[in-house]
Amino acid sequence: QKEVEQNSGPLSVPEGAIASLNCTYSDRGSQSFFWYRQYSGKSPELIMFIYSNGDKEDGRFTAQLNKASQYVSLLIRDSQPSDSATYLCAVKSGGTSYGKLTFGQGTILTVHP
Amino acid sequence: SQTIHQWPATLVQPVGSPLSLECTVEGTSNPNLYWYRQAAGRGLQLLFYSVGIGQISSEVPQNLSASRPQDRQFILSSKKLLLSDSGFYLCAWKADREIGELFFGEGSRLTVL
Numbered sequence: 001q002k003e004v005e006q007n008s009g010p011l012s013v014p015e016g017a018i019a020s021l022n023c024t025y026s027d028r029g030s031q032s033f034f035w036y037r038q039y040s041g042k043s044p045e046l047i048m049f050i051y052s053n054g055d056k057e058d059g060r061f062t063a064q065l066n067k068a069s070q071y072v073s074l075l076i077r078d079s080q081p082s083d084s085a086t087y088l089c090a091v092k093s094g095g096t097s098y099g100k101l102t103f104g105q106g107t108i109l110t111v112h113p
Numbered sequence: 114s115q116t117i118h119q120w121p122a123t124l125v126q127p128v129g130s131p132l133s134l135e136c137t138v139e140g141t142s143n144p145n146l147y148w149y150r151q152a153a154g155r156g157l158q159l160l161f162y163s164v165g166i167g168q169i170s171s172e173v174p175q176n177l178s179a180s181r182p183q184d185r186q187f188i189l190s191s192k193k194l195l196l197s198d199s200g201f202y203l204c205a206w207k208a209d210r211e212i213g214e215l216f217f218g219e220g221s222r223l224t225v226l
Binding site: 045046049103 | 145157219
């Protein structure tokens with residue numbers, strides 16, 4: 001079983017729609033959860049992090065965390081073509097892991113006009 | 114503000130040749146530093162991390178090595194490259210707070226022929 005698993009893509013949504021990206025993780029001791037966006041040929045950039053159960057909103061982005069279900073998601077409202085990218089879910093485990101993050105394989109999102 | 118730089122950005126190397134990728138961080142002291150590799154269409158795999166000068170931890174056995182000769186310098190090396198070493202190499206530093214999000218450099222794309 002993969003430690004961090006994302007819903008298989010690619011995901012295609014029309015401009016203005018809501019894009020929903022999902023991620024599950026296996027380590028119940030995981031503390032913090034991150035969403036990165038990676039444009040083709042570029043390095044990942046941090047969009048949001050969340051560490052408490054519930055929702056966290058930042059502009060058009062909402063991260064949702066459910067530790068009981070070991071599930072984290074990212075919603076993108078009013079999707080724009082510029083949101084087309086690969087979205088990486090990352091998890092920080094507890095204990096002496098020296099802050100290393102474990103990444104999912106990524107979900108490719110395409111927003112078409 | 115903190116910045117991170119990697120070089121070279123792109124390189125094409127023959128099988129059996131040596132490799133040296135460099136990463137430097139500015140604007141912070143004693144950062145945790147990481148080397149990740151991303152194979153084509155894949156997620157990020159942690160290769161090495163360092164919590165201080167001369168302190169290197171390896172995550173997976175491989176043909177690569179890492180060194181940290183100075184506080185803000187992290188180097189990835191190989192004596193003899195394999196075809197399987199091709200990929201996108203990313204250096205990252207960890208924010209000095211509990212959340213511990215990672216910030217990535219621009220990346221180095223390596224093609225081994």
